[in-house]
Amino acid sequence: MDRGRLKPASRWWAGTAAVLFALSPMFAQAAEADGLDQAWVLLLRGKYAAARDQFEPLSAADPRAAVGLARTFWAQGKDDEAIQALRAAGENAEARAELARAFFERGRYDEAEQNVEAALRLNPDQLQAGWIRGELHRVRGRLKDAETAYRRLIVYYNEHDVRDAESLRWIGLAAGQYARWNRQSDQFKLLVQDLYPEAIEIEEAYWPAQYEAALLYLEKYNQRDAAVALGKALQINPQAAEVHAAVARLALLDRDIERAQSSVERALELNPRFLPAWLIKAELAWENFDPAGALRILDNSALPLNPAAEESLGRIAACYALEDGLPQKGDGSRLAELMLEVEGRNQHSGEFYFAMAAWLNARHKLPEAQWCYEEAIRRMPQLLGPQAELGLMMMAAAEEERARPLLERALADDPFHVRVFNSLEVLDLLDEMETLETEHGRIKYDGQADGLLARYAARYVDQAMPVLCELFGYRPPQKALVEFFNRSKGHSGHEWFGTRMVGLPYVGPVAASTGKMLAMVSPTDPGLGMRFNWAQVLRHELVHVITLQQTAFNCPHWYTEGLAVWCENRPRPQKWTELLLRRVPAGELLTLETINFGFTRPQSSEDWQMAYCQAELYVEFMLEGRSPAVLRDLLAAYAEGLDTPEAIQRVFHVEAAEFEQDFNAYVKRLVSGLQSFDELAAETFAELISAQRKAPGDPDLAARTAFGYLRRGAKDEARTLANRAIQIEPRHQLATYVLARLAAESQNRAEAIRLLESALDRKAPDARVLGLLASLKTEQKEYAAAAELYELGGQNAPHDLRWWRSLALVYSRSKDTEKLVPVLRRLAEAEEDNLEVRLELARRALAEQDHRAAADWANQAIQIDVQSVEAHCLFAEALSGDDNLSQAVEEYRAAIELDSDRPESFQSLAALQVRMGKPADARQTLEEFLRRHPDDRNALRTLEDLQEKTEP
Numbered sequence: 001m002d003r004g005r006l007k008p009a010s011r012w013w014a015g016t017a018a019v020l021f022a023l024s025p026m027f028a029q030a031a032e033a034d035g036l037d038q039a040w041v042l043l044l045r046g047k048y049a050a051a052r053d054q055f056e057p058l059s060a061a062d063p064r065a066a067v068g069l070a071r072t073f074w075a076q077g078k079d080d081e082a083i084q085a086l087r088a089a090g091e092n093a094e095a096r097a098e099l100a101r102a103f104f105e106r107g108r109y110d111e112a113e114q115n116v117e118a119a120l121r122l123n124p125d126q127l128q129a130g131w132i133r134g135e136l137h138r139v140r141g142r143l144k145d146a147e148t149a150y151r152r153l154i155v156y157y158n159e160h161d162v163r164d165a166e167s168l169r170w171i172g173l174a175a176g177q178y179a180r181w182n183r184q185s186d187q188f189k190l191l192v193q194d195l196y197p198e199a200i201e202i203e204e205a206y207w208p209a210q211y212e213a214a215l216l217y218l219e220k221y222n223q224r225d226a227a228v229a230l231g232k233a234l235q236i237n238p239q240a241a242e243v244h245a246a247v248a249r250l251a252l253l254d255r256d257i258e259r260a261q262s263s264v265e266r267a268l269e270l271n272p273r274f275l276p277a278w279l280i281k282a283e284l285a286w287e288n289f290d291p292a293g294a295l296r297i298l299d300n301s302a303l304p305l306n307p308a309a310e311e312s313l314g315r316i317a318a319c320y321a322l323e324d325g326l327p328q329k330g331d332g333s334r335l336a337e338l339m340l341e342v343e344g345r346n347q348h349s350g351e352f353y354f355a356m357a358a359w360l361n362a363r364h365k366l367p368e369a370q371w372c373y374e375e376a377i378r379r380m381p382q383l384l385g386p387q388a389e390l391g392l393m394m395m396a397a398a399e400e401e402r403a404r405p406l407l408e409r410a411l412a413d414d415p416f417h418v419r420v421f422n423s424l425e426v427l428d429l430l431d432e433m434e435t436l437e438t439e440h441g442r443i444k445y446d447g448q449a450d451g452l453l454a455r456y457a458a459r460y461v462d463q464a465m466p467v468l469c470e471l472f473g474y475r476p477p478q479k480a481l482v483e484f485f486n487r488s489k490g491h492s493g494h495e496w497f498g499t500r501m502v503g504l505p506y507v508g509p510v511a512a513s514t515g516k517m518l519a520m521v522s523p524t525d526p527g528l529g530m531r532f533n534w535a536q537v538l539r540h541e542l543v544h545v546i547t548l549q550q551t552a553f554n555c556p557h558w559y560t561e562g563l564a565v566w567c568e569n570r571p572r573p574q575k576w577t578e579l580l581l582r583r584v585p586a587g588e589l590l591t592l593e594t595i596n597f598g599f600t601r602p603q604s605s606e607d608w609q610m611a612y613c614q615a616e617l618y619v620e621f622m623l624e625g626r627s628p629a630v631l632r633d634l635l636a637a638y639a640e641g642l643d644t645p646e647a648i649q650r651v652f653h654v655e656a657a658e659f660e661q662d663f664n665a666y667v668k669r670l671v672s673g674l675q676s677f678d679e680l681a682a683e684t685f686a687e688l689i690s691a692q693r694k695a696p697g698d699p700d701l702a703a704r705t706a707f708g709y710l711r712r713g714a715k716d717e718a719r720t721l722a723n724r725a726i727q728i729e730p731r732h733q734l735a736t737y738v739l740a741r742l743a744a745e746s747q748n749r750a751e752a753i754r755l756l757e758s759a760l761d762r763k764a765p766d767a768r769v770l771g772l773l774a775s776l777k778t779e780q781k782e783y784a785a786a787a788e789l790y791e792l793g794g795q796n797a798p799h800d801l802r803w804w805r806s807l808a809l810v811y812s813r814s815k816d817t818e819k820l821v822p823v824l825r826r827l828a829e830a831e832e833d834n835l836e837v838r839l840e841l842a843r844r845a846l847a848e849q850d851h852r853a854a855a856d857w858a859n860q861a862i863q864i865d866v867q868s869v870e871a872h873c874l875f876a877e878a879l880s881g882d883d884n885l886s887q888a889v890e891e892y893r894a895a896i897e898l899d900s901d902r903p904e905s906f907q908s909l910a911a912l913q914v915r916m917g918k919p920a921d922a923r924q925t926l927e928e929f930l931r932r933h934p935d936d937r938n939a940l941r942t943l944e945d946l947q948e949k950t951e952p
Helices: 036-044 048-058 063-074 079-087 093-105 109-122 127-139 143-159 165-181 186-202 207-219 223-236 241-253 257-270 275-287 291-305 310-324 334-345 350-362 366-379 385-396 400-413 418-432 451-472 493-502 534-550 557-568 574-583 595-600 605-623 629-639 644-652 656-672 685-694 699-711 715-728 733-745 749-759 767-779 783-796 801-813 817-830 835-847 851-862 869-881 885-898 903-915 919-932 937-950
Strands: 434-437 441-445 480-485 511-513 518-521
Touching: 036 048, 036 063, 048 063, 063 079, 063 093, 079 093, 093 109, 093 127, 109 127, 127 143, 127 165, 143 165, 165 186, 165 207, 186 207, 207 223, 207 241, 223 241, 241 257, 241 275, 257 275, 275 291, 275 310, 275 350, 275 595, 291 310, 310 334, 310 350, 350 366, 350 385, 366 385, 385 400, 385 418, 400 418, 418 493, 434 451, 441 451, 451 480, 451 534, 451 557, 451 629, 451 885, 480 493, 480 534, 493 511, 493 518, 511 534, 518 534, 534 557, 534 629, 557 595, 557 605, 557 629, 574 605, 574 656, 595 605, 605 629, 605 656, 629 644, 644 656, 685 699, 699 715, 699 733, 715 733, 733 749, 733 767, 749 767, 767 783, 767 801, 783 801, 801 817, 817 835, 835 851, 835 869, 851 869, 869 885, 869 903, 885 903, 903 919, 903 937, 919 937
Parallel strands: 441 480, 480 518
Antiparallel strands: 434 441, 511 518
16 A cells, blocks of 8 residues: 555544434335334434324334334333334234344343344344344454354345345444454445445435434544444434434544533433443543542432443543553453453453453553553454554654554555555654763754754753753653654645644644654744744653653643643733623632643634633642742642542642632732733624613713724714713723824824823823823824833733833834833733844844843844754854853854855854864865855855964
8 A cells, every 4th residue: 555645634532333212113114104114213303292293003013113202112112112112013024123223232141142133033134132242252252153143234235135224234234344354455445435325325214324324424533424324323313312422422533622621511412322422421520630520420310220331431430540550460440340340241352351451551651551452463363553553652652662563563464544654654664763862861852854943943942851851850761762753745744743643634733742652743844834942842741751651641731731831931911800800800810720722622712711711720729829839739639540620639638629819819919010002802893882872871882882983994983982982081092093083083182192191191191091192202203202102011021022012112122222122021021932033132232242142142043943044153152152162163064054155154263273273174164165156256255264373
C-alpha cells in the first residue's frame, strides 16, 4: 500500500458494532400499505404509541405483530412489557429470536441460548437467531463456534437473493465480525457501499442500516461520513435512543462536550435502560478526572442492565486499577476477584481487557494499559483494536522503536485504520530527522530547515529544565524529548504535529506534550502564518513533562496547565481579562468539576481560553499568603493517587466546596479592580429600542440606542436620540461621543473636539470619548495633549493594550524617547509574540550603551523569530559590548548562516575577531565573503588593511 498521504479523518470509537434493538419490520414492504405494514412504518418513524395501537390487536395471531409490539416497548426501555408481548405470541421462530436478543442484551445468556435454539428448530434460516447464536458463542469464549455461526450468515447471503432489510442487517453484522477476525478489510467497504445501502433501497425508512454504517465509520475514524449517516438516521427516526447515543459519541470525538451531554441525555430520556448511553456518561466522568463518579454510573446504572457485559466490566476494572493498581498473584483485591469472575465466564475475554486498557491509556497509566492490551491480544487475537491502540500508546510514550512493529502489524490487519496509517507516516518522517542531544534534552528536527532552531532550543532546554526541576522538586529519569515538525512531503508542520500527537492532522495549538515527550510546530514553517514565542511555549510544555511524570500522570489537566501557564511568568492576556469581566458578573466561571473539559473537550475557543485563564488563577489563589511549597504539596497528593477533593483537604485543610467558594471570592475581588472597555452592550439592539420607547426620558437608554443606530449607519436616528439625551443631561459622555463621531465623519474635526472636551469626565472617563478625542489630537499633531489622554485611558484600564499601543505611537512621533521606552517595555511584557517591540528596545538600549538590556531584548527577539538576522546582529553587538566575545562570534555566525549576502555581518565579525586577537580568523571571514562577492570594495579594502597590519 502506498503510504504517501496523511488521511484526514476522526478518532476511533473503542468497541465493536453493538447489537442494539433495531426498530424495523421483519419483512418490510410498501410504506403505503394498511394494517401491519403501516404499523411497522410507524415504528420505524419513531411513532411508538401509534404503532403500538395498531400492533396490539394483531399480536395474538401474528408473530410479526408481536415482535413489532415488543419493539415499541424496547425502544422506551420497557423490558417487562416487551418480554410479555413476545411470550404471548406463542411458539414461533420470530418471537423466539426476538426474545433471544432481549435476553442477550441483558446478560441473561442461558435464556438467550434456549430461545436461539428454539427459534432455529422452528426455522433453521432465522437470521436474527443465527446472529445471536454467534454472539453467544463469542461472549462465552467459544470463538471457533462463533466464527462458524457468522460464516453461516455470509453463506446464506451468497446463496440466496435476500430482499429484506432486516435480514441484511444481521448478515452485515456477521460479515463485519468475520471480516475483523479474519483480517478481510475489503469487506468493510462492501458493507458501507453495497449491503447497507441495499437495505435502505429495499426499505427507505430502515434507519438501522444508516446506524450500522455510522458505527463502522466511527470504528475507522471516518468522522465525516459517520455524521452524515447518523443525520440521515435521525431524519427518519428522531426518537431512536441508539442514534442519539452514537451522536453523543461522535460529539465527544469532535470535542463538543455540550452536544455530547445533551445527546446522551436525550438518549436516556427516550430509553432510560439503554446501556451504551450510560457508558458514555461514565466516559464523560472518566475524562473529567472523576473516576469515583464514573464508577458510580457503571455500578448503579450500567451494570444492572447487563451484569455480564465486558465493555462495562472492563471499565469498572479500570476504576479499580486506577486506585489499587494491578493485582499481584494470589491477592484478594476487588480487581482480582472481578478478573476471576470474567475469566470464569469467558476464557477469551479479550474485550474486557481491551476496555480496561483503553480507559487506563486515557489516564496515561502506561504500564498497566500495556499489560491489558497484551492480555487482550493473548486472550482474543481476533480483535483488531488492541494491537493498533498499543502501537499508538507507544507513540505517545515516545517509544517509537517499539511502536513501529505494532503499528505495521495493525495496518496489515486493518488498512482502513487512519490513525495507524498516519502514525507510520510520522515514524518515517522521524527516521529522516536529525537529533541534537545535550545535557538535559534530545531535540529532533528537520536537518535542512531547522538546524539553527535546534541549537537555540537545546540551549533553552538546558537552561530551563534545572530551574523547573528545582521548583517542583522532581527530575524526570530521562532527558526531555522535543520534536519540531516543519513542512515536509507536501504537508505542513501543523499537520505533522497534529498527526504526531493524535494520529490525525487536525490539532489547534502549536505544541503539546504527552508527558513523555513534547512536539511542536516549527516556528520556521513557511506556511504557519503566525509568530509565536517558541521558548515560552517550550517552557510551558516542559512543565507538563515534569509534573505529569512526577505524579505518575495523576495530575489533573487543570493543575498541570495552571502550573505551566504560571511558569510562563507573563501578565494576564487582555483576552483573558475581558473574559473575566464578562463571565464573573454573569456567574459563568468554570469549576473544578468542569474545568478539565475546557482543555480536553472545549465547546469553543472562548471556553478553551477561559480554562487556561482560570487554571492559572487557581494557582495564583493557592499562593496568596502561602509558601510556594503548597504547589509541590499538591503535586505530592496527586502522586499518591488522591483525587482533587482529597488533595485539597490534605494541602489546604478545607473541603473542596469551601475552597471553591473562597476562590470565587478571590476572583470577584480581582475583577472588581478592573474596568471593561468593551463597546458591546449586554442587551440586543431590539431590546434597547423597546426599552428606550418605554422610558423616553432616560438619557442612558437614549444614548445607548443612539450608539446602536450609529454602529448600524443610521445617522439621522443616532443624531436625534443623542440630542435628546444631551437635552436631559448636557454632558452625557456617550451621547456626546455619538454627536462627535457624526461631526468627525462630516470632516468637522474642530466641532468634534469641542464636543468631546466639553463632555469628558476625567475622574470617570468614557473610553469612547477618551479614545476619539486622543485620536483627533494625534491627527492635529497635538502630541502632548494626545499622550495625556492615552495615559488617562491606561490608568483606568491598564490591561487594555490599545492605550499603550497608541501611547507608543504618539511618543514615537514626538520623539520622546524617555517616555517611549517604558511603554515599549510594558507592551513587550504583555505581548510575548511581539518581535518588533523587542527589536526596537534592543536598538534603543544599544544607543544608550546599555549592553545587558540590549542583549536581553535581542535574545527575546530570537526566541520569537530564530531566523531574524537583525536580532542575531543586535545580540552579537550587545554581547560584544558586554565583553562576551565568544558568544558574540556565535551570533554573527548565525546571522551569516541566515544571510550570507549581508556584508555588515562579515565585517562586524571580522572586526570582533581582530579585537579578540585572531587576525587569521578575521582574514578567513572576509575571504569567505569575497568568494561570494569578489567585487565588494569595502570588504577588499578591509582585508587589505588587515593584511598590512598583520604582515611581519
